[in-house]
Amino acid sequence: MIELRQAGYSYGRGATLSDLDLTLAPGSFHFLTGPSGAGKTTLLKLLYGELKPSSGAALLFGQDSRKVDRDGLARIRRKVGVVHQDCRFLDHLSVVDNVALPLQVTGRDPSAHATDLAQLLSWVGLSARAEARPPELSGGERQRAALARAVIMDPDVLLADEPTGNVDAEMSQRLLTLLTELNRMGKAVVVATHDMGLIRAAKPLVQARILRLAGGNLQAAGAEL
Numbered sequence: 001m002i003e004l005r006q007a008g009y010s011y012g013r014g015a016t017l018s019d020l021d022l023t024l025a026p027g028s029f030h031f032l033t034g035p036s037g038a039g040k041t042t043l044l045k046l047l048y049g050e051l052k053p054s055s056g057a058a059l060l061f062g063q064d065s066r067k068v069d070r071d072g073l074a075r076i077r078r079k080v081g082v083v084h085q086d087c088r089f090l091d092h093l094s095v096v097d098n099v100a101l102p103l104q105v106t107g108r109d110p111s112a113h114a115t116d117l118a119q120l121l122s123w124v125g126l127s128a129r130a131e132a133r134p135p136e137l138s139g140g141e142r143q144r145a146a147l148a149r150a151v152i153m154d155p156d157v158l159l160a161d162e163p164t165g166n167v168d169a170e171m172s173q174r175l176l177t178l179l180t181e182l183n184r185m186g187k188a189v190v191v192a193t194h195d196m197g198l199i200r201a202a203k204p205l206v207q208a209r210i211l212r213l214a215g216g217n218l219q220a221a222g223a224e225l
């Protein structure tokens, strides 16, 4: 579905990422670790076409991200749900309206998807917070709302950037359960995290590959969980 081939990226001075090979197959689960500044967010951006490789290639559903036009990239993005590190909500809209935003952006009528929205909010445990504004949410509630928004379009791939940052161990476990449920539905999942406890907690739930970014390169961090 998504493949990096010898992909590199530079923000201008030196290479942040170099010669990365990575394949996301349907139903795969990857953890992406590495120190702060190693390039985890940059790598995720290559996987959904927000950044294009400075060298090598990113093949997104068979299309080279450097050659695809805007419309093609928009179509690809609908198949990839992203939970951003900072969640990126519109604070003047309610939680349910934020979760519905991808529907609106792609020209669908959210009211025609009211059942899907209600089911999704129930799945992430936020039915009672549907009309709250994002600044009123706790860290764990924000992350769950961001996850709901990332999957409202039923993507094939889910990319989550530090989805358990600023939440306690119990909420981490809950988020992990949601991520593994999505994976069991066949979605390819990539979770960028510093949280080795999260990776250990995933062991009984999912067969995941652990990748470590260091010095711009990807290394397999040990055996399968």
Ligand SMILES: Nc1ncnc2c1ncn2[C@@H]1O[C@H](COP(=O)(O)OP(=O)(O)OP(=O)(O)O)[C@@H](O)[C@H]1O
Pocket: 011, 016, 034, 035, 036, 037, 038, 039, 040, 041, 042, 043
């Ligand atoms: N827009 C940008 N312009 C220039 N440099 C950038 C930009 N975004 C990131 N960088 C640099 O690229 C490197 C990798 O950043 P990135 O955010 O991908 O790392 P990360 O592993 O996700 O870090 P963290 O774990 O702290 O979130 C860092 O040195 C960062 O300062």
